[in-house]
Amino acid sequence: MTEHDGALLEVRDLAVVFDGFRAIDGIDFTVQHGELRFLIGPNGAGKTTLIDVITGLTKPAAGSVRFEGIDLVGRKEHEIVRMGVGRTFQTSVVFEKLTVVENLDLAASFRRPLWSLARRRRGVSDAVAAAMEITGLDALAGRPAGVLSHGQRQWLEIGMLIAQRPRLLLLDEPVAGMSADERSRTGLLLTEIAKDHTVIVIEHDMEFLRRYASVVTVLHEGKVLTEGSVDEVRADPHVQEVYLGRAREEAGAGDHDARGTAAVGTSAGEVK
Template sequence: MTASFLGQDYLEIRNLTVDFDGFKAVDGVDITLHQGRLHFLIGPNGAGKTTLVDALTGLVSGTGEATFRHHDLLSMRSHEIVRLGIGRTFQTASVFEQLSVLENLDIAAGLHRSALRSLRARRTVPEPVEQALDTIGLTALAHRPAGILAHGQKQWLEIGMLLVQDAQLMFLDETVAGMSGDERDETGELLKRIVADRTIVVIEHDMEFLRRYADFVTVMHTGTVLAEGSVADVQADQRVQEVYLGTATEAATHG
């Protein structure tokens, strides 16, 4: 994907630092995240990837600048960041397992409804919920409890919950961890379907998934950006090979 296909939305991060009592978990990071591009964030454990996302979503304090739609995320609270159109998933899917797939999506959609409208019983399924069900491929399971879904389906439901919130910037934390090969492929195709209108950042360790679906890659190491570029660029980078790719390949071989 070339820059000519990128949309107008972007998140510009400059000199982002997260300091925990003198330990810089994120140290002066500069990254630009563009709409329309599957941006993968990789690096060894402890590289600062999740802490970076925590700072951008209001879960930890950071310094520097992180500008999205003329707002500095580092000065906002987490609920304000959500209302700005930014959402995330976690390594373990956080769905309401006793509720149906449809009810999970409806609750998520209620984020942007008034309290009065949320209390009213609706006889029809809201259009954004129907569209999300179709997009994530769970229409046939709409009335089944979320708890009975397969692992991959729960992750798709979480992505659907971000879709009905109209999240324009999504952070997905190890979305395909534990998935079967078919589930990984379906997840990659799902992300390709929805990325044109939004910015998607995937924190990932699965190198095969990255090679198949990443448009752009940022490699972090010890809280800093080690390298950026296409999949081919980072695979060819000697520093990346030394600190990460060799370890990742070895883990994939033996794990």
């Protein structure tokens, strides 16, 4: 992979080993400022593990992860958040008994001193107002998060990241379980967010990828298989073999996991 001047994120020679298994095996990965990068690959390819390393959740066996030139390896999770890196997980994490605006305000408060948290806030901060506007949750500001739909909860979690004003957002399967309309709204949301942030999205939905991705990185068995535009990735014979081969294996094994089967099936159909 070619070195890029002024890259926001640079991963070099990264390796992660779990009980002798190399979950990540020498990954080089570069993301520029302002990119909306999609990260794809079969289950077990190393996608979430890569995000775990970037955010300090997993310690690598070797390699470096530089964010604006500063190595993140060895730093604690909260330090990395304060440096401007935020993430979501596959399962949304919101405070169900708090309202939408209270969730957003709590997320934004991590930059405030501890003594100020005991004071009752008056009005809505600019960061919270901006997060509500971009996610389209303005009308639901006073609703408890526990009554939101699945898609709305995902948008709230993304809004909670935005309220922290990160420079890099890492989103793990943000449209999983969403309706077609919610996926479309999420795609537009990601496109809007990418105007002011750098965004990396882990995704299985190839139709969603086709509509909203510009640059795609494909992982396979802990390595970068290929990288390029959606059309370049779909046309790559190695990608076709990985996805089509995995689809055949799962069909033969009678794997009925809903998400995995649907994802692989769509992928195989897309790259034919």
